[in-house]
Amino acid sequence: MGSLSFETSGAARTAVEEHIGTLVADKVASRIAAMDRTLWGPAAEAEAGIRLGWVQAPEVSRPLVDDILRLREDLRAEGVTRIVLAGMGGSSLAPEVIANTAGVELTVLDSTDPEQVAAALAERLPQTALVVASKSGSTVETDSQRRIFEQAFTDAGLDAASRIIVVTDPGSPMDAASREAGYRPVFNADPTVGGRYSALAAFGLVPAGLAGVDIEALLDDAEEAAEILAEDAPENIALALGAVLGGTSPLRDKIVIADEGSGIVGFADWAEQLIAESTGKSGTGVLPVVVNAGDPETTWNEPDVLLVRLVSPADDLQPEDSGASQVVVSGSLGSQLLLWEYATAVAGRLLGINPFDQPDVEAAKIAARGLLDARPEPQAPAFTDGAVQVRAAAQLLGGAGTLAEALRALLGTLGPDGYLSVQAYLDRFGQAELAGLRPQLATLAHRPVTFGWGPRFLHSTGQFHKGGPAVGVYLQITADSATDLPVPGRPFTLGELISAQAAGDAQVLADHGRPVLRLHLTDRNAGARQLREAVAQLGGKG
Known part of the structure; x- marks a missing residue:
């Protein structure tokens, strides 16, 4: 399947065999692609109806690219070579993965620890611009970081408004306040894309693109995968991975994710948020456990543990003979981001929960x-x-x-x-x-x-x-x-x-x-x- 590959063993393979036929027959993949709000039951319809824009992100996000690249060149002409991102959760995890995988510098400020924030303030402030990313526009951590940097820019004799770039939903409190304050272009995110599904939308692309990532190539990669992930076919890896995440019986609800040289830096941390926040509700769900290759959980065959190994496309995909039920996944960054978003939505259907809210x-x-x-x-x-x-x-x-x-x-x-x-x-x-x-x-x-x-x-x-x-x-x-x-x-x-x-x-x-x-x-x-x-x-x- 394009740049994606996938193999299973043990309970993971059994889950695929048990569910793939029904998922194909129910046209789950094509219905997700068509943004069918009814897939997760009546109680989830209202939320799903305003949270499925991510399936079109590889295409819909294209107009952002020129604006991001133009701003990047303007900033560099002004001597701004360092981007700091103030954001939490979905507003920071995806751009951090994208930037680190591309090998470009992006300082991610997703903390209220005073020592971590002070360290970010102390480094090359005259060469720094701050991206403030908040879907709701009211995230207390992000607002605090913005206020601190704005004061620091001003105290250093810099024009704070020209150094602050905002990404937020249209009509949010931050949207109106940022325009009134005269901040650098405000990027309005697609309000139909939830934060943790926003890797290929404005929240992922703006900070990564300003930092120097080739975001057009990222979207190309994802768009190529999108066509395949929308197919109602037994070979669809998104359906298979969703079956594994949400369909083992009894449910293996501890998903141990080990990166074994995938080449995607920090991907497991991004997947952790996507899966845990999407599925952990109503007393059910699956818990991602991010580990390093060779950590103890990678050899366990406990009845509630499932091993996911992230490997390089050049590696042998055959599961190791450890006795553990496992999944082996490889693929390029753009395709993997979309794959796991699809698979998490599929897992939500199998678990009987709404994968787009976060009530707790x-x-x-x-x-x-x-x-x-x-x-x-x-x-x-x-x-x-x-x-x-x-x-x-x-x-x-x-x-x-x-x-x-x-x-x-x-x-x-x-x-x-x-x-x-x-x-x-x-x-x-x-x-x-x-x-x-x-x-x-x-x-x-x-x-x-x-x-x-x-x-x-x-x-x-x-x-x-x-x-x-x-x-x-x-x-x-x-x-x-x-x-x-x-x-x-x-x-x-x-x-x-x-x-x-x-x-x-x-x-x-x-x-x-x-x-x-x-x-x-x-x-x-x-x-x-x-x-x-x-x-x-x-x-x-x-």
Whole structure:
């Protein structure tokens, strides 16, 4: 199938064999391509009716290309060679994958961590333009980042309005305010394209194109795949992948995604948001677990785990003889982006859910806003071990009095079909080494472990954690910062905002009856080191 290839084994192959005939007979592929809102049932019709524009994105996005390239040349003529993207979730994950795969520089600012934002501010500001991307036009993280950069541009004697480019839906609060402020051309996104399906629309193309990506070639690639993915045929890989994601029986709802040299940098992180936010609701869904090649989960044959291997088109597609049920996928970037969007929509139909809404994302936002407004005193820690304050419900901690004992208590709550989610509200570049805890904890627990950087995961797997099956346990990591940044025109700092976001999410998880262990590092470096040592200690005892 063009630049796409696909092989299956075990339960994945059985799912394809079981569902492909019905999917073809029901003309699911061509009906998606025709934007048929009825595919996901009556309850989903209204939402689906305004969220299927992505199927036409490779063609409809063409008029954007000339405008983006013209602006890129204008910026370069003015000495602007660095693009920073302020965006969350679907507004940042796709352009980051597109830019990194093309090998061009794009600084993605999808955090409210003051140290991460301060680092982005400190680098080559005179050569920088800021792309502010928000579908709703009211995303608090993105608005805060815009305000901080606007002030920094002004303080540096730069014309802030000429350095800020906005991507938003027509009629959003940001649309009107940006035009009034005289910002650089405002790009209106297609309102019929949901954020996580917007890789090939304005949210993916504007920042990537301004950074230097050949976006016309990307659209060419996707458009070629679009014709094939719309076919009602047993060979349609989108139908087969959708059957695997949503149609195993019993449902293998932990989708372990390992990149084994696909050449698409960070693709699994983009797919993670697409799948988790689209399917994790009404007590069902599938949880993507992003791992590295050779991590423990890639060899497991657990009944709820399915392995997806992303490989190079030049590689042998035959599944490895590990006994694990698995899928092997290869393809170029544009075709893969559209493939997984189609497949996720197909999986939604098989799961009996609406793949275009995200009903539980708003709960954490509301809780965070409430904490920002009320400014309650922080909950006292249950105990402090060195540079780590430990907070959790008494029934979770039991008699734990050390960090290692608290971690052991959390792992002890994992059920046979459970997963652990590690959520680090920290600088994902400055403290990237903490992600190394993920495979260690997976080895200890022998259960899938996800790792998300806060608050960006709130726009991704955060939906699944609250709306999906109630089998997760949660390890939240926050930290004091030697740096804080006021948000101009707002009564809070970034440090206060990220603290409220973490506390709000923990509160919502607890309200859902989920076990949450909260670790606060009073010293970032010392606390992170202590946490790594505690996990290693558990491994030594295990």
